[in-house]
Each structure stands twice: as structure tokens, then as C-alpha cells.
Amino acid sequence: MAARLADKVTLITGAASGIGRETARLFAREGSTVFLGDIDRRRGEAAAAEIGASASYVELDVTKENSWSSAVDAVLERAGRLDVLVNSAGIWSDGDFISYSLAEWQRTMDINATGTFLGCRAAVAAMKEKSNSGSIVNIASIYGNIASDDAVAYAASKGAVRMLTKGVALYCAANSLAVRCNSVHPTYVDSEMLASFAHVVGGREAVVAGLSGVVPMRKLPVPLDIAEAVLFLASDAARLVTGAELPVDGGMLAGIFAPISAPPRQLGA
Ligand SMILES: NC(=O)c1ccc[n+]([C@@H]2O[C@H](COP(=O)([O-])OP(=O)(O)OC[C@H]3O[C@@H](n4cnc5c(N)ncnc54)[C@H](O)[C@@H]3O)[C@@H](O)[C@H]2O)c1
Structure with a gap:
């Protein structure tokens, strides 16, 4: 099968670990040049080295606008353009809405929601300038769709990512930019x-x-299950998919089983 991201240039945030790192590995196998953005330089460089010549680490704190400018400039300088951005950097944070400190609420929103917002803005500007096309994939969560009593800030931040994604998709479509923006919603x-x-x-x-x-x-799911969904949305196979949300959740967002189950029906009965 032909490489699904041949000749593409991708920047992935949170790529020193977990889903971001697995996505970088898969994208490299599918022919993309990959830039691994993360605040963790040691693990980011190690992840890039393990992938090989098509991968490199870029320093990036997603909460800082000037850090985004430097990272995207570095990508454009080294690869000439940006085709795909995957916003995977994020933190888990639990606590109910009374016990949260304001500082922890703000930290969660800064990394998960504001980081994704700044990334979308920086990427759309670069994509517009270089090719007027591209794909952004934001890693949300099932918590972007359903709430929890003990992860209020996390769910609020992922709900923000979900709606931001749709807003970016519509903005690009309304302004004749062939930049698509979609979100992926993993369960645990x-x-x-x-x-x-x-x-x-x-x-x-x-x-x-x-x-x-x-x-x-x-x-x-394991990280590769999420990376495969990201790959579909990043690739040209999803050329008309924008503003969509793709759960990778083993059916969690589909609903609940019947509370009282009837005995299984016989086929043909
Ligand atoms: N693991 C899960 O169960 C799960 C479920 C649903 C959604 N998600 C989401 O998937 C994404 C990736 O999660 P993961 O499991 O790979 O987590 P992870 O902890 O393995 O990796 C997160 C990465 O983000 C980086 N990071 C944190 N703050 C940063 C910042 N300010 N700037 C740049 N990088 C920063 C970390 O250094 C780390 O490398 C997150 O957005 C998370 O909320 C995870």
C-alpha cells in the first residue's frame, strides 16, 4: 500500500510520550517528515532519535504564544512548509469543582484548551502562507462529550477543544482556506x-x-489505536471531513446497555 502521508510535513505536540509519540512513529512510517514538539527536551529528543532521520525534536511550550511562533518558524525553516498539526499535549487533572484550586483549574485550561487554541492559530497562519491547505487534528477525550463529578476542569478543557475544533473548521471553510480541523475522542x-x-x-x-x-x-485502546484514527483524519482520505469528532472509545459515547437485559434472542425467532 502507498504511504498515506508521503511528502507531508507534520508537527505533533506532546510527542515525547504516549499518544503523541506513537502518532509520530506511525506518521514517519507513513512517509511524513515529523517534528516532535514538547516541553520535555530529553524525552522528545530520545523519541525523535528512535524514529530516525525523518524526525526531529522542536522545543515547544504550548501555553506560550512566542514558543508556538518559534516552533512553527523552525518547522518552516527546516522543511519549507507545514501540512499537518496534531495537538496532543495535555494533562490529566482530577478533582470536583469545589475542591479545585484556581491555580489547578487555570493550569489545566492553559495546557489543554489554550494550548490547542494557540496551536490552531499558529498552524492556520503557516498553512495559509505556504500552501493554503492542511489538516489539524486535536486530541480531545470522551470527557469532551460527557462530564464527570471528579474531573471537572479536565472535562471543561476537553469540551473547549471539541467546540474550538468546529469553530476553526468553519472559519477555514468560510474563508476559502483548504485547512480541515477535526477532533479525536479517546476513552481511557x-x-x-x-x-x-x-x-x-x-x-x-x-x-x-x-x-x-x-x-x-x-x-x-492503546496509543496506536488513537494514532490510527489521527492518521485517517490527517490524510487525504479524509479530504472532505472537517469539524467532525471521532470517538475511539469502544462504544462508550454510543450510550448504555439496557439496565435490565432480556435473555438473548434466537436468530430467526
Ligand atoms: N491517556 C489517556 O487515557 C487519554 C484519554 C483521552 C484523552 N487523552 C488525551 O490525549 C493527549 C495525550 O495524552 P497521553 O496519554 O499521550 O499523555 P502523556 O502524559 O503520555 O503525554 C503528554 C505529553 O504532553 C507534554 N506536555 C505537557 N504539557 C506541555 C506543554 N505545556 N507544552 C508542550 N508539551 C506539554 C508532556 O511533556 C508529555 O510528553 C492529551 O491531550 C490527553 O488529554 C488521553
Whole structure:
């Protein structure tokens, strides 16, 4: 099969770890030049080195407008254009809406929501200047669609990403820019982010077993499952897809099972 991102230039945020890093690996295999943006230089450089010559690290703090300018300038200088931006940088944050400190609320909104907003603006400007076309994929979450009592700031930030995505898509369409913008909505992913709170509930296996139980397909995605969805939206196969949201959630956003199940029906009955 032909490489699905042949000759494309991609910038991925949060690419030192988890979903962003796996997306960088997959995109490189699909022919893209990849720039791995992250605040974590050590892990970002290591991830780029592991991918090889088509990958390089760029320093990026998504919360800072001047950091976005420098990172996008570096991409344009080294590769001549920007075709795809994947906004994957993000933090998990739990707490109910009374116990949250204002500082923690702001930090969550700054990284997850404002970081994505600044990224979309920087990318659209660069894409407009160089080719008048491109694709932006924002990593939201099922929490962008359904709320939780114990992750209020996280859900608010991902709800913002969901609606920002649609606004960017419509802006570009209304202004004759062939830049598409879509969001991907994972359920709990078996990744570093999940491992970070595993110790609280008795280790990784216990978390995976517990969380799988609330997923209709009874299985958690791994980072590659999310990267494959991002690849579709980034590629020309999705040339008329914009403002859309793609859950990768084993059916969680589809609804709930019947609270009282009838015995399975016989085929043909
Ligand atoms: N892991 C999950 O269960 C899950 C589920 C749904 C959605 N998501 C979303 O997917 C995205 C990626 O999550 P992940 O599991 O790969 O997390 P991760 O913790 O493995 O990776 C996040 C990366 O973002 C980087 N980062 C943090 N703040 C930054 C900043 N200010 N500027 C630049 N980089 C910064 C970190 O250094 C890290 O490399 C996040 O937006 C997350 O909210 C994750």
C-alpha cells in the first residue's frame, strides 16, 4: 500500500510520550517528515532519535504564544512548509469543582484548551502562507462529550477543544482556506498518563481491569489505536471531513446497555 502521508510535513505536540509519540512513529512510517514538539527536551529528543532521520525534536511550550511562533518558524525553516498539526499535549487533572484550586483549574485550561487554541492559530497562519491547505487534528477525550463529578476542569478543557475544533473548521471553510480541523475522542488509554495514577488503585493491571469494565467493548485502546484514527483524519482520505469528532472509545459515547437485559434472542425467532 502507498504511504498515506508521503511528502507531508507534520508537527505533533506532546510527542515525547504516549499518544503523541506513537502518532509520530506511525506518521514517519507513513512517509511524513515529523517534528516532535514538547516541553520535555530529553524525552522528545530520545523519541525523535528512535524514529530516525525523518524526525526531529522542536522545543515547544504550548501555553506560550512566542514558543508556538518559534516552533512553527523552525518547522518552516527546516522543511519549507507545514501540512499537518496534531495537538496532543495535555494533562490529566482530577478533582470536583469545589475542591479545585484556581491555580489547578487555570493550569489545566492553559495546557489543554489554550494550548490547542494557540496551536490552531499558529498552524492556520503557516498553512495559509505556504500552501493554503492542511489538516489539524486535536486530541480531545470522551470527557469532551460527557462530564464527570471528579474531573471537572479536565472535562471543561476537553469540551473547549471539541467546540474550538468546529469553530476553526468553519472559519477555514468560510474563508476559502483548504485547512480541515477535526477532533479525536479517546476513552481511557492504556498509556503513561493512565500509569501515572495506577498506584492509587493498586497498580496498572487493576486500573486496566476496572476501566475496561465501563467500556462496552470491554477493552481499552492503546496509543496506536488513537494514532490510527489521527492518521485517517490527517490524510487525504479524509479530504472532505472537517469539524467532525471521532470517538475511539469502544462504544462508550454510543450510550448504555439496557439496565435490565432480556435473555438473548434466537436468530430467526
Ligand atoms: N491517556 C489517556 O487515557 C487519554 C484519554 C483521552 C484523552 N487523552 C488525551 O490525549 C493527549 C495525550 O495524552 P497521553 O496519554 O499521550 O499523555 P502523556 O502524559 O503520555 O503525554 C503528554 C505529553 O504532553 C507534554 N506536555 C505537557 N504539557 C506541555 C506543554 N505545556 N507544552 C508542550 N508539551 C506539554 C508532556 O511533556 C508529555 O510528553 C492529551 O491531550 C490527553 O488529554 C488521553
